[in-house]
Amino acid sequence: xxxxxxxxLTLLLACGHTSSGSGGSGSASVTGTVxxxxxxxxxxxxxxxxxxxxxxxxxxxxxxxxxxxxxxxxLQNDGNPASSQVLDVRVVGASGDVTTGTYMLNGPGGxxxxxxxxxxxxxxxxxLHSTATQGSxxxxxxxxxxxxxxxDVTFPTGDHVTGTFSGPVCTFNTxxxxxxxxx
Numbered sequence: 001x002x003x004x005x006x007x008x009l010t011l012l013l014a015c016g017h018t019s020s021g022s023g024g025s026g027s028a029s030v031t032g033t034v035x036x037x038x039x040x041x042x043x044x045x046x047x048x049x050x051x052x053x054x055x056x057x058x059x060x061x062x063x064x065x066x067x068x069x070x071x072x073x074x075l076q077n078d079g080n081p082a083s084s085q086v087l088d089v090r091v092v093g094a095s096g097d098v099t100t101g102t103y104m105l106n107g108p109g110g111x112x113x114x115x116x117x118x119x120x121x122x123x124x125x126x127x128l129h130s131t132a133t134q135g136s137x138x139x140x141x142x143x144x145x146x147x148x149x150x151x152d153v154t155f156p157t158g159d160h161v162t163g164t165f166s167g168p169v170c171t172f173n174t175x176x177x178x179x180x181x182x183x
Contacts, residue, residue: 026167028065030087034117034130034159040067040085044167045075046147051092058110061098061142062090063149063165072170080180082122089115089151089165091137102138105153113137115153115161124182130155145169 026044033039044065050057065087068074074081091103094111103113115132135153142149148166155161 025070026063026165028063028163028165028167030065030161030163032159032161032163034155034161035128035157037085037117037119037128039065039087039117039161039163041065042067043069043071044165045072045170046145046167047090048098048142048144048147048169056095059093059096059098060090061093061139061147062088062137063147063167064088065163065165072168072172075170075172078180080124080182082120082124082182084120084124086118087115088118089113089137089149089163091139091142098139098142100139100142100149102136104136105132105134113151113153115151117155130157132161141166143169 026046028041028044030039030041044063046063048061051060052058064071067085068081091098091113092110094109105113105115113136115135115137117128117130118126119128121127132153132155135151137149137151139147139149141147146166146168150162150164152162153160
């Protein structure tokens, strides 16, 4: 099974990969916790690309909020930082391009918003992977340079999380990379 770059974003820092481009040093503000864990906001990058999760190529736009500085550079250099935390906020479109607007979670055919939290330990083993089940993602900017917006979601634990984000787009490729080493 061929995994697309965006499919792997939820496991992003657990298996970062190479490419070219710039990005990072964005900003985010989050209220709420998931299973008692605060949401990372040290660095935010915008992400644009395609996914093949549901068959044909579908456009994707979103952001990654992390507890790791310079996350774009790390992804472009096969980094896998220990004890990393990633909140993956994204919108998957039907075709063409993802545009600004509000997208409900869990849309038909995988179209719509999605928000997931991934935590890993000091040995780079996943310790938590939780995906919000209710709510929405709003994109206010979805350009090739910046992705910005907000989210208001509820996780299976009942935890309610809201936030805003803005990040420069980082380009990287998860398919052509070497296996990262836990750092």
